[in-house]
Amino acid sequence: MNFETILGSVDFLEYLRGKKATFLLSASVTKTCEIPNISQAGIPGKLFLTPTLDAEFLCLKEVRSLEDIAQTPKGVPTPALITRAVHELKPFSNIEILDLGLDVKPKIDYFKTHSFDIEPSLRIDDGAKIDAMAVFQAGVFFASNYEISDDYIILAESVPSGTTSANASAKALGYSCDSYFSSSFKNNPSDIKNKTIEGALKRIKPDDDVFTKLSNVSDNMLIFNAGFILGSTSKDLKVILAGGTQMATVLLLVNSILESMQGEINSSNIALCTTKWISEDENSNIKALLEQLSFPINAYASDFDFTESAHPALKLYDQGEAKEGVGCGAALCYAAINSIDKTELTKKIESFLG
Amino acid sequence: MNFETILGSVDFLEYLRGKKATFLLSASVTKTCEIPNISQAGIPGKLFLTPTLDAEFLCLKEVRSLEDIAQTPKGVPTPALITRAVHELKPFSNIEILDLGLDVKPKIDYFKTHSFDIEPSLRIDDGAKIDAMAVFQAGVFFASNYEISDDYIILAESVPSGTTSANASAKALGYSCDSYFSSSFKNNPSDIKNKTIEGALKRIKPDDDVFTKLSNVSDNMLIFNAGFILGSTSKDLKVILAGGTQMATVLLLVNSILESMQGEINSSNIALCTTKWISEDENSNIKALLEQLSFPINAYASDFDFTESAHPALKLYDQGEAKEGVGCGAALCYAAINSIDKTELTKKIESFLG
Numbered sequence: 001m002n003f004e005t006i007l008g009s010v011d012f013l014e015y016l017r018g019k020k021a022t023f024l025l026s027a028s029v030t031k032t033c034e035i036p037n038i039s040q041a042g043i044p045g046k047l048f049l050t051p052t053l054d055a056e057f058l059c060l061k062e063v064r065s066l067e068d069i070a071q072t073p074k075g076v077p078t079p080a081l082i083t084r085a086v087h088e089l090k091p092f093s094n095i096e097i098l099d100l101g102l103d104v105k106p107k108i109d110y111f112k113t114h115s116f117d118i119e120p121s122l123r124i125d126d127g128a129k130i131d132a133m134a135v136f137q138a139g140v141f142f143a144s145n146y147e148i149s150d151d152y153i154i155l156a157e158s159v160p161s162g163t164t165s166a167n168a169s170a171k172a173l174g175y176s177c178d179s180y181f182s183s184s185f186k187n188n189p190s191d192i193k194n195k196t197i198e199g200a201l202k203r204i205k206p207d208d209d210v211f212t213k214l215s216n217v218s219d220n221m222l223i224f225n226a227g228f229i230l231g232s233t234s235k236d237l238k239v240i241l242a243g244g245t246q247m248a249t250v251l252l253l254v255n256s257i258l259e260s261m262q263g264e265i266n267s268s269n270i271a272l273c274t275t276k277w278i279s280e281d282e283n284s285n286i287k288a289l290l291e292q293l294s295f296p297i298n299a300y301a302s303d304f305d306f307t308e309s310a311h312p313a314l315k316l317y318d319q320g321e322a323k324e325g326v327g328c329g330a331a332l333c334y335a336a337i338n339s340i341d342k343t344e345l346t347k348k349i350e351s352f353l354g
Numbered sequence: 355m356n357f358e359t360i361l362g363s364v365d366f367l368e369y370l371r372g373k374k375a376t377f378l379l380s381a382s383v384t385k386t387c388e389i390p391n392i393s394q395a396g397i398p399g400k401l402f403l404t405p406t407l408d409a410e411f412l413c414l415k416e417v418r419s420l421e422d423i424a425q426t427p428k429g430v431p432t433p434a435l436i437t438r439a440v441h442e443l444k445p446f447s448n449i450e451i452l453d454l455g456l457d458v459k460p461k462i463d464y465f466k467t468h469s470f471d472i473e474p475s476l477r478i479d480d481g482a483k484i485d486a487m488a489v490f491q492a493g494v495f496f497a498s499n500y501e502i503s504d505d506y507i508i509l510a511e512s513v514p515s516g517t518t519s520a521n522a523s524a525k526a527l528g529y530s531c532d533s534y535f536s537s538s539f540k541n542n543p544s545d546i547k548n549k550t551i552e553g554a555l556k557r558i559k560p561d562d563d564v565f566t567k568l569s570n571v572s573d574n575m576l577i578f579n580a581g582f583i584l585g586s587t588s589k590d591l592k593v594i595l596a597g598g599t600q601m602a603t604v605l606l607l608v609n610s611i612l613e614s615m616q617g618e619i620n621s622s623n624i625a626l627c628t629t630k631w632i633s634e635d636e637n638s639n640i641k642a643l644l645e646q647l648s649f650p651i652n653a654y655a656s657d658f659d660f661t662e663s664a665h666p667a668l669k670l671y672d673q674g675e676a677k678e679g680v681g682c683g684a685a686l687c688y689a690a691i692n693s694i695d696k697t698e699l700t701k702k703i704e705s706f707l708g
Contacts, residue, residue: 014414015464018445268463339443 001304001336001345006279006287008298012271016238017337019151023083023092023327025058026157027051028100029120030128030219033161038192039183040076041160041325048103048120051158054080054326055097055106055113058087061352064107076321077313077353079328083156085348086331090338093150098142100135100220114142118224124168124217125199132214132223136257139227144234152238154273154334155228156327157221157246164193165219166249168200172213173256175292182245182284182323210260214253222246226253229270238269242330244278244323248289255293264295271298274329276305277317302332308346313353355658355690355699360633360641362652366625370592371691373505377437377446377681379412380511381405382454383474384482384573387515392546393537394430395514395679402457402474405512408434408680409451409460409467412441415706418461430670431707433682437510439702440685444692447504452496454489454574468496472578478522478571479553486568486577490611493581498588506592508627508688509582510681511575511600518547519573520603522554526567527610529646536599536638536677564614568607576600580607583624592623596684598632598677602643609647618649625652628683630659631671656686662700667707 003013033039033047042050053063057080096112101120116138121128167181200217214223232239241247258265278286279301290299306314316322335345357367387393387401396404407417411434450466455474460467470492475482521535554571568577586593595601612619632640633655644653660668670676689699
């Protein structure tokens with residue numbers, strides 16, 4: 001297993017080879033996920049459960065808030081399977097859950113779950129009604145005070161329909177977005193997504209400030225993690241943003257917030273890690289999103305795929321039906337710098353499917 | 355994979371089984387490497403680049419200060435390949451570079467590179483012109499103040515033509531040396547080396563003190579690391595000297611310096627680890643060098659060889675064309691006490707050669 005450099009140089013990730021990681025899962029619900037067919041990241045009608053189930057499966061290899069592990073209609077299993085498999089072969093030193101607005105709290109003992117009194121945000125085409133400044137400040141405060149005994153943080157997400165709110169957020173902030181955003185669907189359901197995004201953007205006035213825009217069209221994960229990134233730079237934490245176009249959007253938020261404050265950051269301790277399914281996706285363009293940042297960024301993609309598997313559910317990943325989530329891209333990069341063997345990892349993932 | 359005990363007992367290395375290592379590469383240039391045909395550790399005419407390229411390849415798996423990885427005229431690839439392969443299969447927790455006089459600084463981000471304002475030393479047959487006391491004290495000071503979060507240090511070297519300055523240093527200090535020193539050539543180019551050593555020793559007066567002798571005929575790596583070893587004993591650091599006859603010479607320097615100061619050390623936390631190609635070399639005798647120490651020392655050799663490879667460039671190792679460098683012997687011992695499989699390691703090394 002290995003990784004490719006999307007932007008920047010290999011040095012950051014090579015430096016982390018063999019070092020210890022804390023895995024933080026930012027789990028959040030936006031009611032945007034209730035729009036029919038907007039995402040296949042979970043069970044239709046129950047997408048709000050996905051982040052809860054992902055947190056449970058990642059930590060415990062069981063789902064407790066539902067009988068069965070979240071499966072999509074076509075049977076694409078959650079990428080939490082991949083992250084969990086990596087964790088079993090070379091455990092993260094520490095896993096913690098950030099509750100950024102969940103309908104159902106994960107039923108997990110011992111693992112730290114951080115609460116911030118954040119509610120699930122509303123449908124973006126209806127006005128998300130987020131107190132964006134408060135959520136942002138919670139992220140800054142949390143990172144500034146976060147004590148770590150490991151060498152770096154992997155900051156992941158589970159937010160069903162999160163690419164829709166990410167796309168809307170980036171567009172509201174004035175970035176070029178057309179055809180740059182990924183989706184958990186192979187045939188990106190652009191009509192529903194685009195209609196939702198259009199509906200959301202109608203609520204934005206050109207002279208709204210950054211936080212007003214985000215309050216309307218964004219989600220808690222994006223805003224909190226933008227704060228987290230800014231807070232982390234104050235204390236030299238090394239942070240891997242674990243995700244695809246949603247995590248790229250976190251960086252776009254950071255960029256816009258800095259611009260509005262005429263601030264600057266040293267971004268040398270931040271990187272983004274994603275999957276091959278994202279970096280090679282023909283229906284999105286993460287590099288084009290990252291190239292709009294005014295600060296330099298290291299970005300990497302794992303080279304892992306399911307060529308060694310014959311399992312039809314996993315083959316769907318290679319066919320573009322699922323691409324990212326629950327930090328699986330960063331987990332795969334972590335696997336690459338921690339000597340995990342592709343065959344062994346493939347078998348481990350298959351073992352969860354029975 | 356396993357290791358043999360050259361001197362002492364297995365206990366030291368067995369104690370380190372499964373424990374975490376920091377890998378320090380002391381990289382240094384002696385202009386002795388400019389003497390034609392004195393070493394094949396690099397590209398003829400560009401041997402001064404070898405330690406820079408070795409540092410880059412070890413950390414990043416790329417060489418940045420030259421287009422291609424250092425290859426010798428006969429195509430013996432740098433032992434950095436072996437050390438890097440071990441690092442990929444079972445990462446060292448930490449790699450740092452000690453710049454002990456480089457012409458070209460390695461182009462590496464994030465990894466710590468320690469500078470000591472030490473210049474490359476001059477040709478030993480011309481007078482090396484080293485401020486030996488200052489370099490020694492820098493080594494003592496560095497080790498005395500070095501903070502480690504791992505269980506032990508692997509202290510390696512990359513110094514082209516370093517066996518020549520090591521041989522001259524040991525001889526100048528009065529040790530029996532004839533036919534005890536190794537070379538990166540199979541057919542040890544004894545004429546050129548011996549002429550150079552003779553030229554160097556002409557500059558030595560019998561009643562010169564230890565540091566005056568070393569100032570003339572030694573190199574920065576040997577002197578600094580002698581200081582490092584003495585400094586390390588003050589704080590109970592466990593240190594593996596990673597190399598062959600050059601690292602044995604570091605211990606001879608320690609021995610002579612202690613004698614001149616009528617000092618003693620507790621050497622129980624120091625060991626030397628090298629390759630099978632050194633321990634079984636018929637043209638050198640590392641054991642005979644180590645037996646001249648007045649303190650006890652543990653010394654080990656890996657049992658790794660390229661019997662499982664068909665690659666002609668790697669077969670040259672088994673034929674005695676290359677034997678040590680960039681800590682490959684200690685890396686192989688580390689592999690042995692960290693469950694790395696010989697077949698897997700052989701394949702990993704081969705993968706770098708295409």
